[in-house]
Amino acid sequence: MEVRIGVQNVAREIVVETESTHEEVEKTIAEAIESDKPLFTLTDRREKRIVVPTASIGYVEIGSDTKKSVGFAALAE
Numbered sequence: 001m002e003v004r005i006g007v008q009n010v011a012r013e014i015v016v017e018t019e020s021t022h023e024e025v026e027k028t029i030a031e032a033i034e035s036d037k038p039l040f041t042l043t044d045r046r047e048k049r050i051v052v053p054t055a056s057i058g059y060v061e062i063g064s065d066t067k068k069s070v071g072f073a074a075l076a077e
Contacts, residue, residue, distance in 0.1 A: 002063035008056045017045045022062050029060055
């Protein structure tokens with residue numbers, strides 16, 4: 001699943017590919033904001049940890065769990 005995080009006063013967004021579900025990502029972020037934790041952490045598919053200051057979050061876009069296929073399909077005649 002792809003997660004995009006917009007950070008205040010930063011032109012580029014943070015993009016994380018994670019194995020976590022939509023619900024797990026949303027819960028992690030909500031808990032960090034509600035409990036006033038200074039940082040929140042996500043782990044990507046390669047086991048790298050991404051740490052973001054909670055107070056600097058501008059927005060979070062959580063992608064879908066479905067995989068997109070790329071390529072050409074044979075057309076029926």
